Amino acid sequence: MNILLVESNGIKVEDVNSGENVGPIRLFHPKGNLLAITSHLQHVLPEAKVRTLDMKDGEDTKSFKTIKYGDRKLQISFLGKTLRPLEEEVKDTDFLFVTSNFTCETNSVLRVLDHAKKTNSRLRTFIGGSDVMARPDFYKDYVDGVFVGEIESLSEEELRSFLFNSKGIIYAKDNVNMNSLKPDFIGLDISRFKESDEGPLPKWVRSPFLSLETSRGCKRACNFCTTAYLKGRYRYMNLETINKFLDFYKQRGVKSILMIEDNLLSRVQAQTEAEREEGVIEVLAIIDLLKKKGFVWEWANGLEIGLLWNPFKNEVDVRLTEALYSHYGSDEMMVGCVRGYTPLEKLYQNFMNKFKKLVSFDKEKEILKVIASTNVPLIHCGVIIGTPDETEDSIKITEERATEVKELFESSGQTQTYINVFASIPLPGTPDYNNFSKKGALRYSITDSPELWTFTTSVIQGRVFSPENMTRIRVELSDRINGPEAAKYWRKSGKYFTDSMH
Ligand code: SF4
Incomplete structure (x- = not known):
């Protein structure tokens, strides 16, 4: 067969x-x-x-x-x-x-x-x-x-x-049990994966790279995201299974890991302080395993940074944040986090209020300051514009706040940041897709032009902006926030720019 x-x-x-x-x-x-x-x-x-x-x-x-x-x-x-x-x-x-x-x-x-x-x-x-x-x-x-x-x-x-x-x-009758998964590299030449394919990395990052998914699904259900609607309830590997995977990766020579799960930190989302602490201990144990086995890692799919705010103590969870983003060692043998994708999603308060996962911008800044204090080399943030209710005012506030975030990270001179401004794209299977379709806000057909569903070209006719106008605004915002050199590099290569400081 x-x-x-x-x-x-x-x-x-x-x-x-x-x-x-x-x-x-x-x-x-x-x-x-x-x-x-x-x-x-x-x-x-x-x-x-x-x-x-x-x-x-x-x-x-x-x-x-x-x-x-x-x-x-x-x-x-x-x-x-x-x-x-x-x-x-x-x-x-x-x-x-x-x-x-x-x-x-x-x-x-x-x-x-x-x-x-x-x-x-x-x-x-x-x-x-x-x-x-x-x-x-x-x-x-x-x-x-x-x-x-x-x-x-x-x-x-x-x-x-x-x-x-x-x-x-x-x-399918049921979701997969994450602890039944077995590590294997059948037919895969891992030496091919010399980079994470998202742009240059610091010299101390070693290859080959491989991805790891210790959980699937999410405890949230954001309107624009397919995860909760298509992948279902949150499921995750226990420490024993993660240990088995990491041992296998190490034996086979993997040096750096792309953590590609939907939401590592759903483990921390809890109704009580004790339940939250249990989740935190579990995440810290995962980080400990990664460090002990000598891996470098990227939070390639992003972390839900609102969960780094401890709602029971009303403060940033410094212990958890530092563990996730820190790195240590010498250039010959560095261990820890090299890059974190940080989905800020929305920065205009009226829009932020619609997302249960987002904390206020002031709290976000407190969290980001702790992340910056770890000197993580690369932080790439995602900001979404272009829902039908976008206005000139919301665009202006988004730009001001995104610029503030970039300055916050780069003031230390240790963390290079790119703020990726994405166009809101209604993905099939999400409430956004159904709502925008019903309202007649989709100006392009998913059957005729699926290639426009890339997060960089808008397909939404808003109250104020046409899709083509929104795409132009997205590019202009990227240029102004990131500087023309970094934004141009993105448009030329489709990857993040890293300057000589790394
Ligand atoms: S928290 Fe993240 S993974 Fe979960 S539903 Fe929202 S966007 Fe998707």
Whole structure:
């Protein structure tokens, strides 16, 4: 039984006139979800030959189409491998799994499926992933089976039935038990992952990198985020399982870890002080394991920084914050945090009030000051603009506060900061998508132009701003807050700028 799992090509969105990237470009990062699924399939079906093909891992650029975006023309291209390796791999394949996590990659995924089927008409094809969970009906015409849920939750019997008999949409009965996951690097050459693919890092950061997900889901349910709506209740590994994973990573030579979970700190969200303390002790124990085993790490998916405020003592949890962001050692052997993505989300108070996860801006600044005191080398913050109720006033306050945050970090001269200004994007499966669709606020079609669902191009017609205007404002804000050099580097490379101080 030959099973092939495919990560499809990346997408490039480029302004035809200026030649500048309009979206981020992430190709060479370790694909944690693909690894987890491969490992599960191989353990459950030991007689199967399970292989992976990462179509993002290549240098080819293939023009696909253009999109008219206001008075601009955007060139959409596929990035990564050519289709040749896919042809070679699918010849001997019985079952093909393709993941579709990002709406903007829809056409890349469909292209892989179409080409694979043309090469080998005997193939049984399957699809899963976040975007599929939100839009199973859209995908069902392109494959034999659409899987809604986590493949890792399937037992051997369920998996065999799924592979041989399924037709149409199949829903998982339950979420995966995180402690049942087994570490494995099947078919993965980890030496490929020399960087985290988000921009240059300090010289002391060692490779290879690999991702780790010790939890899934979230205790919150923010309107713009798919996590709670698609991944469900919060589940996490116990310390024994985390220890097992870290030992395996260390044995195999992994040096730096991208923590890619949705919300590590949901463990700390609690109704009582005692319950919170239990969660804090658990997180501190995870950090302790990472340090003892000599890893460098990034909070690649971000931390819910509001949870660093202890509501029972009405103060920053300094002990927890310092543990998460600190690093120590010499340039030859540094251990600890190199970079933290910090999702500030909204900075205008009326909008902040709608998010249960956000504390007041004054409290946020207290938290950020403690983070800055750790001298963590890189902090990349995310700020979202462009919901339908955005106004000139809210944009102005957002810019002032974002600039204040950048200065707060950079005043020490130790932490380099980039404030990423994102366009609000209604992701399928979220309340935002349903609400904005109902209000008729979506000016572009998700079926015709899924490539615009990148967080850098707005698709929302607001009360004051058109989507194209909002995209222009987003770029101007990025330039003014971060300085033209860093913002230009982002637009040229799709990655964060790091200057010579590191
Ligand atoms: S706290 Fe973060 S992960 Fe959880 S729902 Fe909100 S945005 Fe998503």
